[in-house]
Amino acid sequence: MFYYIYKFWKENLVVTLILFLTGLCQTIVSVQVASALDALIAFNFNHFLRIVGIVLGLFAIQLIFVRLQIIKISQVKQKMATAIRTDITQRIEKTSYNEFHKRQVGTYASWLSNDLSTIETVGFDNFYALLTGSIATLTSVIALFFFHWSLVLWTIVAGALTIFLPKIFEKQMAKSSLNTTKENERFLSRVSEVLSGFDTLFSYSLLKNITKNTREASLKLAAAKNDQAVVVSNVTIAGVFGNVFGQISILTLTGFLAFRKIVPIGSFAATSNLGITIFNTLGNVSTQLAQIRSVQPIFDKFENIEAHTENNQHLIPSEIQGIKLSHLSYAYGDKQVLSDISYHFELGNKYAIVGSSGSGKSTLLNILIGKLIDYTGSATFSNLELNEINGKDLRNNILYIDQTPYLFSGTIRENITLGESFSNSAFNQVIKEAVLEDIIEKLPDGLDTDIGEAGRLLSGGQRQRIALARGLIRGKRIILIDEGTSSLDESSALRIEENLVNNPKLTVIMITHQLRDKIEKQLDGVLTLL
Incomplete structure (x- = not known):
């Protein structure tokens, strides 16, 4: 998958810049909330209103970047999806007659449709979500450092725990994803086959076989997806536990620092928002990484299309014989x-x-x-x-x-x-x-x-x-x-x-x-x- 991300590095660089500017706006807003709370504590209403104006302006700018982000990510995703489809069909073009017919036509159609849909939603979407979260986390950690270095140190410790826990289920995630994509292929092949036989079934008054065969294939596909959902739930619960632990601990540390008058009381609101951003991201990192890795078997499957090389084979002379x-x-x-x-x-x-x-x-x-x-x-x-x-x-x-x-x-x-x-x-x-x-x-x-x-x-x-x-x-x-x-x-x-x-x-x-x-x-x- 990363081959195609690198292939379109210029487009993805533009996306990264937009995501950075969006995350920067969000982080500045969180810091400004601390200043607003300090202004209220000091009963400085004019300063409070100025901060509210700044926050509104930042939100307006952020909305513009969010709109650009959605449009640009969609454009880049479709470019990469088209490139993948092109590579698959070019491999099919180069395969031998016997190699092509080792698989049903429905299988190839599933690769170009279902598998590409999986790559887009499970692979690319999680990649961009991970990139978005990473940028937001980076800017948030920098902001925490300006409040107190201990907040950054504890964030690293709690963050490591949040990332590590879901990794326990990584292999199960990859296995369940591969099983689901294979069942998708079987489902499409079976349905394509039975629908192609409509005329024959119609002639023998056996159209009920369409529902029967589709239902049987659907139940097998459903079982594979349900098994995958169980694994996803385990990964999610592990991530949520680390997330909640991290947020509560960072709030506790901020409260302690405020009580000791090391940081202003308003920082409690800022570190709360920044902590939510950081640990929500870290809580999802393992799930997102597992999802991204889970699409690799799909690409491996594409690589298994055996090319038939004809470079060294003879060309027929212009004066042909029998x-x-x-x-x-x-x-x-x-x-x-x-x-x-x-x-x-x-x-x-x-x-x-x-x-x-x-x-x-x-x-x-x-x-x-x-x-x-x-x-x-x-x-x-x-x-x-x-x-x-x-x-x-x-x-x-x-x-x-x-x-x-x-x-x-x-x-x-x-x-x-x-x-x-x-x-x-x-x-x-x-x-x-x-x-x-x-x-x-x-x-x-x-x-x-x-x-x-x-x-x-x-x-x-x-x-x-x-x-x-x-x-x-x-x-x-x-x-x-x-x-x-x-x-x-x-x-x-x-x-x-x-x-x-x-x-x-x-x-x-x-x-x-x-x-x-x-x-x-x-x-x-x-x-x-x-």
Whole structure:
């Protein structure tokens, strides 16, 4: 957490200055209260009124600084939160396909939402509260010194006790915080999963499972938060005890000094206010430090995202060649999926991969696109081993379309471009090749029609066509299709497949359970997996 505080040191320096000026005003007010009480004791009403005027002026200035403090702290917190989110997503960008899928999408969403909220409220808020209290304590201790040095000495002794007591529960605090953040992740993942299955549950009249699963996850989260509350209460009680002891003892010492006529009677009011400031701060120090430290496991969790380094991997030459498989095998744990596959996909040719369910067709395509790199045997593209090729460069040459392509919330145009720029002529060409003309003509805003969350307003076939256009517009030279036309009607599927197999610039490898006779006659080869 402190990395980001240091990263934005200039902004935090401005915050510190504002906090110092606010604390200074508060301390001067406390000292002026002593002078006001002494003026009343001396029956000097004019002096009393002058002090009241000074106090009112200081309060007005303090209010201005408090307003600036609230605004500036919020701005700096959001800058740091955005920087953390950016670092997390950049780590995700650099991770491998397998590493990413070790966690559910809901877990990553929880990191960027729930965990960042925890960092802001538990980490940053406590840091600024600690900084505010530390500055107020410093100015208050200096003020006490001007009354009598013994007040400062006793403040140090009592303050040490106030800080030490809550430290007993520090490890428990960190453990309970980590447990809570993990339960938050599980809760969000579970709720996201069950809500994503709304259509399925609706079809089977099992919508009650939404409440059931949410309640079960909520109870587990509640238990973790309640356990954390118990630890927080222990820390708080320990801090309050030290706080009360410190305040009473400083008042007692001031009374003794006043009785001995070492300090004026009015100082009793000032040291009371200053003591409250000091020991309230010290009473909260351990809690605040424990809370700040408790967010460190969250940052450690972010650090555990394993980056996939591709710096030393090969780049594909400009003159690409075909894909060769030699004794290729793959297993998921103990389950062998592909065994001793040898085949040659020549550049510019068209192929189909067929086989029964579970024969490894999709696994083979995942190897060819670079998602699965822990295969045995050999799989080369342009005479380079696939698991040694730079992944980004590989995906720049190969388009992979699965059975259920993902669409983002937004328009058709935005889902095709994915934030990049393309010419109108390129759009017109891919719309024709992906057989999107009839869809666009029927939509009210054409390419700029909003398709809803995850493309829910479109059919499965329409989504597959948009996914195809998304790849074709980028000039991919090799296309891998995993049942990419399975959701289309017969006529549209045939048109798209004919467009692909008749394009001499493309190398097409497609998985299909319905190999049409007309298409099979135009293929250069069929790989059958058993």
